[in-house]
Amino acid sequence: MAFEGLADRLQNTIKKITGKGKVSEADVKEMTREVRLALLEADVNFKVVKDLIGRIKERAIGQEVMESLTPGQQVIKVVKEELSDLMGGEQSKIAVSDRPPTVIMMVGLQGAGKTTTTGKLANYLRKKQNRSPLLVACDIYRPAAIKQLETLGAQLDMPVFSMGTDVKPAEIVQEALKEAKANHNDYVLIDTAGRLHIDEELMGELQEVREVAKPEEIFLVVDAMTGQDAVNVAESFNEQLDVTGVVLTKLDGDTRGGAALSIKAVTGKPIKFAGMGEKLDALEPFHPERMASRILGMGDVLTLIEKAQSNIDEKQAKELEEKMRNMSFTFDDFLEQMSQVKKMGPLEDLMSMIPGAGKIKGLKNAQIDERQLSHIEAIIQSMTKQERIDPNIINASRRKRIAVGSGTSVSQVNRLIKQFNDMKKMMKQMTNMTKGKKGKGFKLPFM
Incomplete structure (x- = not known):
């Protein structure tokens, strides 16, 4: 994602001030100094940085922050609003002629x-x-x-x-x-x-x-x-x-x-x-x-939702939900779901749109290898139609054949089949948990 270095620096800087019950002028000055260095390192124009830091400091030391019940959160709100304003504030749409074209x-x-x-x-x-x-x-x-x-x-x-x-x-x-x-x-x-x-x-x-x-x-x-x-x-x-x-x-x-x-x-x-x-x-x-x-x-939940609405077929998603409920979810369905998610863009970009994903242990610096998805696709495509429907019939000789056909190893095939079976068990548990609750049921993301 663009701004990766800047994002890391800014997030580490503001994390120090977020949870504070009381924010002093010295805290604000230290934070703005770090923000200034982060912006200059990101190649932001010097005069632009100077003006931005001036506005952040003025607002952050002002009454709206210092007398707030959550001053740390208010400082972050100020930084976010000023960054947004710096880039234009609101989306600028294409001007349209009264007389086409x-x-x-x-x-x-x-x-x-x-x-x-x-x-x-x-x-x-x-x-x-x-x-x-x-x-x-x-x-x-x-x-x-x-x-x-x-x-x-x-x-x-x-x-x-x-x-x-x-x-x-x-x-x-x-x-x-x-x-x-x-x-x-x-x-x-x-x-x-x-x-x-x-x-x-x-x-x-x-x-x-x-x-x-x-x-x-x-x-x-x-x-x-x-x-x-x-x-x-x-x-x-x-x-x-x-x-x-x-x-x-x-x-x-x-x-x-x-x-x-x-x-x-x-x-x-x-x-x-x-x-x-x-x-x-x-x-x-x-x-x-x-x-x-x-x-x-x-x-960036709004962009994530827009991507999902553009790329995930609603009819297919409903059919998939029904299959999950009655436990008829197959490797073919899994392949279709993967295909739809991939249309939404690189997985690392999608992860950056999920609020708080960077704070989850193991995800912060996780490098999502898109090649792994290609390996999964190759393994599933090397299965027969019957094997995709019922993985339980895949014995040792079949696993060896699938590995050779997909250019992967038997251990990779074993791992995928285990993950698939674990996922089906989890779906069954979630379905059982929601039974008997009127109007409630297991929902797929973006549905």
Whole structure:
């Protein structure tokens, strides 16, 4: 997860003050000093840190905290609110045109992930908002960029408008807008040319495109891995183009998070979306309050629920609950459940959204090995249909065959079968416990 180092530092710092029945001015000063160091190490802009610490200190030493019954908790509340405000406070939604199509210009430096993000945004608009986007290839300097956008369009089964490399971007946009109106596309996403660095020629071209496109949004795509440089890029683009929002890519990577915490304060422009992985559905609306909660180890239940609702089939979940009740749950059902959970994203990210998960012994620094899931899938897929339904028939020779077929060991097969049987016993106990209680029964997570 992004902010991992910062999150650890901040959580350790505020833990010292959380349980205190009384908080002194010296306690607050010590905490803010540690918070300041943590933020600077995370590559947050120095001036941004100075202003943030000033606000936290002023509020934390103020009446609302010192005279509270739980001053430690109030200090944490102050830190969370200030972190959230620093990143924009509330989610900033896409502006929509009164007269479709809504035009969004995607701008940024080369290598920031702009073309891929354009495809991800189109996918988000279609899946989450039931829209019909048109992708427009305007990077005339890199034939590979045009080809990449066309490939993304084919993967998403979405139209891509292109006129090759010999036509000016402004003319391409002009024709693309006619195409969108003729085909009733309600969004037009313009993938503009990037550069290795900012120059006058690039900005002049982008300004020409803006004049023709008259976009509702100009999204600047920046790589969160570049840290403070991302903020400098955002400042330069904003001065020239007056961008309306920022999309941070690679926020799931090994990044210190300084860009996300600094961009809004430095440019005044909100972070609209965050890229959380390489897949085409790995783009999420940026929620400052939720991100502040995750940084402080308070979880992010709302995002977790949204992921579950998007990826877990309600009908299948109800059928699975019924199978659990009558003890007919099989390895096939187990495989299906695993598949649905994996769609929600990396398990480590999901764990970070569960409030207090980091405090549970054994989970704090647990490295969840996604390969283990692949081994489990391979073992189950190497079983016959009858073996998946009734694991009791799996004798020693069958276990050896399953191990060879799945590329695993007999001990791994034994372990999985034991865990599965233990899980069924636990389900039986839980079902027995709930019998006779009106309206109550065993419920799966997210149901």
